[in-house]
Amino acid sequence: MRAIRITEFGGPEVLQVVDDEPEPSPFPGGVVLDVAHAGLNYADTHQAENSYLAPASLPLVPGAEVVGTTPDGRRVVALLAGGGYAQRAAAAEALTFEVPDGVDDGQALALVLQGATAWHLLRTSARLSEGESVVVHAAAGGVGTLAVQLARHWGGGRVIAVASSEDKRRLALDLGADVAVDAGEADLKGAIEDAADGKVDVVLEMVGGTTTDQSLAALAPFGRLVFFGMASRTPPSPVDLGQLMRRSRGVIGFWLAHAMSDPQRHLAAPMQELFALTASGTLRPVVGGTYPLADAAQAHRDLRERRSVGKLLLDPNT
Known part of the structure; x- marks a missing residue:
């Protein structure tokens, strides 16, 4: 073949x-x-x-x-x-x-790995609560486009999209982000904080390097950064546990492979919800x-x- x-x-x-x-x-x-x-x-x-x-x-x-x-x-x-x-x-x-009627091939593929990842990033890892602000890095990507929409649908507060081009930022805004930030901002920490009105509750991060460092520094007390990739291929700085305690912040890793190890428990319900939201037009992969x-x-x-x-x-x- x-x-x-x-x-x-x-x-x-x-x-x-x-x-x-x-x-x-x-x-x-x-x-x-x-x-x-x-x-x-x-x-x-x-x-x-x-x-x-x-x-x-x-x-x-x-x-x-x-x-x-x-x-x-x-x-x-x-x-x-x-x-x-x-x-x-x-x-x-x-x-x-x-795959149910009303969901095409491209949508199904968008949902099964990246959609399930976005679901777990917000629900399982970040445990998003109503009204909390959410920063989504790579917001025009496969996970990002779905995370922006799910954060909005599930009652998140301000949804801040971070993307590398004007077209990508425009797409994220069209999908429901409240504000879009240039990923190339020199003071990314300040830009994220300003976009979140000073209170960054959740960050979904998959770039690595200084992007992770600045995103972690922007977290408000009780904020959570969920790390699920390293697209830059540059590791972030080591996490200082004392600094986490000082600000009551958390860093959580996520890899979908662990959900795949028990699909009945970790994937069946998310996929059912994602398919239903897509078929109804609420979610737009x-x-x-x-x-x-x-x-x-x-x-x-x-x-x-x-x-x-x-x-x-x-x-x-x-």
């Missing part, structure tokens, strides 16, 4: 299109899907260079999510251990979710584009260079 194969770690250039990738075999509790579209995620760019939280081994077919059909004709979206950039993929039945399989490397370049918005898809059949 056609697939993307990685035989050495590195940048986008290591993504190779092949026509002879062996088809996946079914396993106990699993199902082999005919893939209509695969999802592209920033984490995939880390996996390609083996800098992700879970170490990779070669050769590999990347891709953590697909939408497609089961042998009995059900249309499902699935989370994978890998292998999504291909015409067929094996998924655990427990990590497949039937943003699909930023679809790439043919041969352009997977270009898709990774666009992700790394912040040229994309929303959810990106890969079509393994073109």
